[in-house]
Each structure stands twice: as C-alpha cells, then as structure tokens.
Amino acid sequence: MDKRTGKMAGTGTIVDVRMADGVIASVTPCSETPEGELPWISPGWIDLQVNGYAGFDFNAQPVDVKDVLGVTEQMNRYGVTSYLPTVITGSFERMKQAVGQIGRVCDEYASAAASIAGIHVEGPYLSREDGPRGAHPREHVREPDYDEWLQLQKESGNRIRMITVAPERQGMAEFVRRLADEGITVCIGHTAASPDQLDAAIEAGAVLSTHLGNGSHPVLARHPNYIWHQLGDDRLWASFIPDGHHLAPAVLKSMVRAKRDRFVLVTDCVALGGMPPGKYRSLVGGEVEVHANGRLSTADNPNILAGSGVTMPECVANAIRFAGLSMKETVEAITERPANVLGREDLGRLVPGAAADLTLFHTDSDGRVEVLETIVKGKTAYAVKRG
Template identity: 45%
Template structure:
C-alpha cells in the first residue's frame, strides 16, 4: 500500500474540469484545479478521475468461484487482483445457500485470505451471505438449492461469523419466516446490513422486516416468482418502503429499462448498482458446464442463459463498468450519477470511508477512466494511493 506523496492528473468525473489529486499516506490530501492542463490536453485527452467501484455482491470472476467445492485463499487473492482491471477497489465476496459445513469452509477461506495478505484484506470490505435464510418456494428461491434453505438461525450465523473472523457484513434473507424480525434486530445490533431477497413475503412481513432494521433489497426484481398479483406484492412493497435501498443488476438482461427507470425515480440516491456476477464473468463467449445451472451459454452479446432453454438466465456475467455504460447508454442517467451508483452510494450504504469520494481525507481508491460515449475503459486504478492496474499510454 502507498505511504508517499503521489500526484494524479485528469478530469473530475462530475465537473469535467482538469484537476490534480494529491495523495499522501493513502488518502486524498488535496484536489486542485490543474492550471497546466492546456499543454497536456493538446497532446492527448485526459482520463476522467473518480472514486473506485464498490461491488456489494460478487460470486466469482474469470472462472474463479466463491461457491466452488474447494475455495482456497489463493482463489480469493487472485479474484481480488483480477478485479482491479474492472475498476473495483472494494467488494463483498458472496457465498450463497449451501450446507452449513460448506458455508463455514467458504467464509473461513475468505477470512484466511484476508489474514494472509493486507492488500486482499483492504479490498474485501466484508462477506455477503446470500441465504440460506431465503424462501423455499420455486421462483423466489432462484437457483439456490432447496435442500439447504432454512429458517433464520442466530446460533448458525454466529458459527459462520466466527469462521469468518467477524467479516460477514451483509445477509440476504426472506422475512417470510416467523423468526425473521428478531433475527434481523440481532443482525443490525451486530452491525450487519440485512437485505431482503429471494422472498415470497407478504407486504406486512416486508414492513415488519424494515421496522426491525432491514435496509436493503438484494437484486431487486430478480430472484422472484415469474407471475405476481397486480397488487399488493413484495416488489411494490419494497419500492414503497423508504428504509430499503434497492440494489439492481443493470446489465440489460436482468431488468427492462422501464423497471430501472422506475426504481431510479422512486429510490433516487438509494438505488445501487451491483454486478451479482458469477464465475463466468470475464470469460470468453461459449458453452460451459456449471455445478448449479448445468449446461449454460455465454453469448457474444454478454447474456448468460441455460443451454436447454435460452429464455432463462443462468446468472449475471457482466461487471459494474458494463452496468454503468448501460445506464448511460440507455439515457437513464448521467455518467457521473451511474458512476456514483457503483461507488460512493454503495459505500455509504454499508458505512465505508470510500463514501466520501473525491474529498479531503477520503481513501485514495481511485478509478481513471476513458469514456467514448458508449463504453467505460479503465486507464488506471489506485488502492489507498498505490497504482494497482494501468494500461500503456503514450506520453
């Protein structure tokens, strides 16, 4: 990690003005107008400078899976480093519904990786436990194995939390279980963000969960029944609940643009982008065999579907930069707003210092990016002021 003075130049991601960012001891010391930008601009365009991306839900990347049968600390190190080229400076490895022993082994491996390597520890802001306290119903359960779905169990969570070294910071559950409100309150008391997802809960159960301290919705609009009552239903209730921030997968496949537009209008700064990417993200198009979905196909367009039924998605295969480009390209919001949906806003929701963005004293977790009007291209990525990824540039 960096413990010296560094000067980084580019254009502010929101204003577009040339700036000099001065970093000392891994934090932002100064952000000034760059008076000497004129000559540099005549030689080459300046990249945009903004906060590094924060992914609250990531299952794997480039063939490496946090839910594989034998996850090791080495896999965690490799994923952490591979994510830099995607602009991700903080993330939450996500462990989904499985046997109690499997979940214990997975979170233990992630904890070991953090204990072995300070850089991995700095990038992993926490573990996201997605299940097994979810709905057992088909549709709402998604691809999670029904055999391992169970009611919220505080003792079981504490067993996993001990194995994780206290790193479980997000829990996705369904509040349809009678045990849910008391469980949610205990989670919140321990500093765990409770997110509603994979649910068949009634509107009354959604409201009770929010009153108990649930404050987020996991991949809103997905992990749901294919057919719902017009009203009431658990989607309308989550949108209407002011306490719930909405995480969405904005890859262009999981949600129609109309849904993204409605969520954005209702939630405003409480709308967050997540990748929810599976291990096939970052892999070339083609047919693959997976332990959960079986035979799947990753298309040239970036869509991942079941080989036997192309109508059915087999998970997300795109990262946050893709979602930013989709939001902007479809005219749903500005580049700066989409950038913040994937960086400072999720950081704010989970209480990270990175929520301060480009402000004095904030962590120097930075993304330098070129924007060609349709695609976000990372140029350089800094973690605590140290350059972790860079492309070759002229000059």
Template identity: 55%
Template sequence: MKWKGRLADTGTYVEITAEESVIRSVTEIGEQENVPWISPGWIDLQVNGFAGFDFNGEVTTAEDVIGVTNAMLARGVTTYLPTVITGSSRRISQALTAIAEACDSSEMVGACVPGIHLEGPYLSEEDGPRGAHDKAYIRNPDWTEFAEWQAASGNRIRLVTIAPERDGAIPFIGKLAESGIVVSLGHTQATTEQIEAAVQAGAVLSTHLGNGSHPMLPRHPNYMWDQLANDGLWATFIPDGHHLAPNVLKAMLRAKREKAIFVSDCVKFGGMPPGRYESNIGSDVELHSNGRLTTAANPDILAGSAQSLDWGIAAAVQLAGISLGEAIEASTIRPATVMGFSRLGRLAAGMAANLTLFDYPASGGKLHVRETVLNGKTVYLDSRRNHHIDG
C-alpha cells in the first residue's frame, strides 16, 4: 500500500509505502495538489471514554472498549491508553479485566491499546487536587492491591498516576519504576521535597499539569512551578481550550518545551450532541455547543473533557501559537518516547505503519481527519474522499 501526503513538521511532500504492517519507505516527491497532511498515527495517553462508551461506569464491557476504539480511529488516534480512575477495588478490577479481554478478542483493539493508564486511587483527597475522583475511594498505595489489578489486566497497566505525598508513595513509585511502569504525578498537593523525591524514585511524568489542583495557590512556591521546573519530568496537557487558558497553556508549553505532551482526557460524553446527561461520576452534566463540558448545576465547573485529540491539536496551534509540526510532535513521538513505544511515533522504514492523514488550513480552524491507517490497513476513511493508492 502507498499513501501520499505532506509532512507536518517540514512541509515536505512524501510517498509512504507499507507492507505487512511495517513502513518500508518514506520517499520525497514533488509538490502535489489536493494531498493531506500526513503524520504518524496519533497517541493519546489518557482516554476515559468517548461517544457514549465509558471505562469508568458501574460495569465496563467489551462494547465500551470496541466503541471507544472505533471512535478514536475516526479521529486519527491509532494508539491510546484506556484510563481507569479511582473507585472500589472490585470496580477497578472489573474494568481492567474487561479491557484485557477486549484486547485479546479483538485484533483491532489489541493493535490500538498497548497498555492501560491507572489514574488513582492513590491520589490527594483534598478538594481541588482530587478533581472529580470519589473521595470515598481515595487511599494510600497498597502493593498487594496493585499486584492483583495488574494480574486482572493481564499485565497491561503501563502508566500509573499517583500523588507522591501519600503515605508509602515514594517506595511504591520505586517499585513501579523497577517493574517497567511509567509513573506520573497528578492530583497532588505535594511539596517541593516530595516532588523531587518522587522523581529520584523514578517518576518521569506529570498528569494534565495545570488541572486537578486548588483554585487558589501560593504565588510561589507551589506544586505547579515545581513540576514545570523539574527537568526530570515530562508533562501532559489538555489543550481543549477549556481546561487551560490560552496564556497559561502557552507559558507551560514554553517551560516544558520538547517534554510537553498532549492528551484529550476525554470522557464518555465526547462526540455526543450538546445537551444534559446523567453522569456516573459527580452530578449531572451539560455539554455546551462550544464543546465545554460542565456540571449542570454550575456552568463554571468543568466535568471533564468532551474533545478528542484532533480538537486539541488544532486548539493548541490557535491558542498557544505553536506550529502544526510541534502540535503533532506532542501527539506522536513525545508520548511514544516517554512510554517506550519504540516502533511508534515516527515515519521511517521499520516503524509500525500507523498513519493519520488530515486537512488543516493554513489560516487555522477545524482539523479534519481524512484517513487513519493501522498496521498498514485503512481503518477509517472519510467516505467523501479517498487518498491512498493501491500498489
């Protein structure tokens, strides 16, 4: 199979050939008319649900996993981490088992889901840093409990978000890192010393930095500055235009530079029509026409993200003033690097043939996915336009 497109970082026109799920060549060609931008398949490290499907409902089913996977592919995401959040040990275990079974039974899901993100329950119980996580289930790290969850997941937990100030968190972080699990700091009110200790123990990432925090913080020091300044930490950001004000996003991206990563943190209401919905987490919510998801009772309080990564990439370019190439890097090679996904995130011979072909006008605006390629096969194609070439 062959695809033609324009590289988002350099603007170069290329033809990419793939065989047996692997990129065989990336060849520069002359300027072409009506070809899309082309990039490695996008990677989202934090997906709670989408399109009415949920990884954090009372029961997670194979239908949820397949439904989210199809929705992600339609939006250019070829790799994502289903994110299971704070809850009872039983509910977490059930969700992990359902995701594992879907990975085993569906070739498509198995190809898209290289691991699971466990966000909680070892987080701050303080209002603000806790975010929407249920305080009743917040607790200190327990290695026996975690080992049971890892067994339930089929050893698929690859990323864990933890608050390093919890009792026992620092040695727990060390054990996770020694086990090859990526450790991220999040939903925390840790001190400078606790953050540094966590990094020394093996933490390498901050989860949706700038969110999951107190509404009011000391001018300095505080846990946001500490994480922004720590060169040992990468950081994920939610660039949906709602979670971070444009100037905040711009400043944070400048601080983290090549260690900034974009995530959607999308929930089940993403991709659904505007309106009011019942939520299993927190109170009823309202999805507004501008894409903002809030509690129904108070439109000033966010109830999660309702946007997928394609929206975030476009929003970051427009709101933070970064280039399209940098936004794509933050959604491809950077998450692949921090997670150790060695065959993902780059367009080069020998890499997985995961591609996203999309339109994005020079004047800015909405990003439109034309085609998504997973392991050398087209898995989503805009029915109005066909851009790959059989060869």
C-alpha cells in the first residue's frame, strides 16, 4: 500500500493518504508530525477544456498519437490528473478524425486512458456572429445535426462527455434535450442568444456556461445581455479562465462572487501555450500572435482571443491573487466541482473509494504555485527531480 503525507489544501490538516489498486484506501490524520516542510495535498486537479499545449494540438490536421500523449504528459506535469481534450469547430471530417484518434489512443495507451475523462466538443453548432463566434472558423459553424452527432460519438468510442452549443441555433432546445437524456454535459457558449433562447436551453438540460464572459461581442448593451443572464441564473454552472487576459481581475472577482459555489476554473489552453512570442498559423484563430505577456490573440484583431497559454498552477495562483479566493475555494473549483459537473463521484475527492488521483504542490511567499508530484490512479505520472 502506497502512502503520501501532506497538508490538506484548504484546512492545513496534516494527513496520510493511503492508496491501493488505483483507489484511495484511507485518509487519516498523521499520527506524528513529519520533519521538514510538507507539501499541500489535494485531489487530482481536473481541467474541462484543453485544446492542446506546448505544440501538441487536438485540432491539428490530422491529430497524431503524439498529440494525445504529449498533451497528457504536459497536463500531468502541471498537476492535472483528469482532463477533457477539446475539439473545436471544423469540418465533419476533421472533427471525426480528431475524436477518433483520441479514442483510439485511449484504447491503446493506459497513460492516456487514465487521465482523459472524456472529450469536450466545442462546436460546431455555435454563433456565426463576429465576437460570439470567437476564433471558431465561420465556414464550419452550422445548425445542430443529431445524425452528425451520433457519428462523431460512435467514432470517439462513446467518449464525448461534454458539448458546447449556442442556444439560438435552429432546433437547439430539442437537440439539447436529446443529448442531456443521453447523459452528456451540455454547455452554453459562443452565443448571442436572447433570454428566451437561453431559458429554453437551460430548461432542456444545459448545465454550464463555457468560459463565461468570453466568446461575446466586444461591445454589449449594459443590460439585459446574454452574459448577465447566464451569470444570474442559479441553474447554470460557469467556467472561468483566470489567465488575466480573458477576464480582467476585477471582472473575475465580480463573477466568482456572483456564482458563489457554482463555478469551475479551466485553462482553455491551446497548442501555442508555452511557445515563444511571435506570429503562428493555427486552426484556432488562423494567424495568431503570442504576445510577450502570454496573451494569445488573432493577429488581425488583438481584441479577439485565440485560447489561452495558462497552466493550472498559474490558474490557482491567479484565482487567489485576482479574485481573493481562499485556497479551499480555488482547489474545489478544479477538483470536486468539475467532477460534479461531469457527474463523476469517483473524481475530485480525497475519500476512501475515490480514484487515487493526487496533486502535491508548494506555494511560495509570492503566491506562485509549483507542482511537486502528480499521481494518477495510484501511479506517479510526474514528480519534480530533486538534487
């Protein structure tokens, strides 16, 4: 039986976490105080929106085995034990190849299967309007097509667990209802929907607002508008990207206070995350500029973001610094809450019987967060090399 000792993130209680056969066997107070500085210990971190990172891309043409394994390795390096590869709007052929490749890699590689909790399809049934459409290619956004959905789901090996849609598309309420009945987590995003259209989607089963505050017109009516409507609806969870670019610190602070305990944090990281400043060609946004401050935008319109380059440790640090969140709230927003959104009681919890997914990390006096070890299903997937 393997054991890790650390301070519970949020309470500071020193505990021993014992693991066996890929699950947590026990969580008990440490009987004697260990010597030296102890790490924080939390359930493994969960990211519901990962497009790629460090040159590895879930929206490449085509997606390769190395993309799936490379992103998984990078996620583990940054403390993420479960994540959703995110395939964005594209032609049916490209999206089919991407979800199929992810599914096949999960079938063949245990490391990928252990960390990939499902696939998030962001689109293609999104707004055509500039602003709400974001960096999604206009030529491929389209009306909901249930037959197309079934083909994508079959190709993925039934691994698509989440989809983001725009409620204003024709027939969307019925589409949402059918997917919700199938157990799919349906999200609202990249939308310019009216209040009635938003309500219809929520009543049909939509449960989360994808990166709320983004994928919208640069200029909106003060009120009412589709951001306020989603922010104020207690039936919806919301995901936020705390990279300092998608939402200004004061906006993030206001939004998390409005949502209280019904928000999660995501990176929305893309393949250009971690790359040197410059201009690149990317499916997400076309010609994209990576700025020196880490901001990713379309080259022809710096106001339109093209995903993020943030890592989960940076999200943790930023959420605490920008929004005034406690360590407890921040960790819940990347563990238990996203697990709840997915309906996964086995993830995001330090309790006996849950998956033995752990993130051990350190925080310094400036608030920076460093991952020391990532454990996935009881096995070390990443550890800092000391000495």
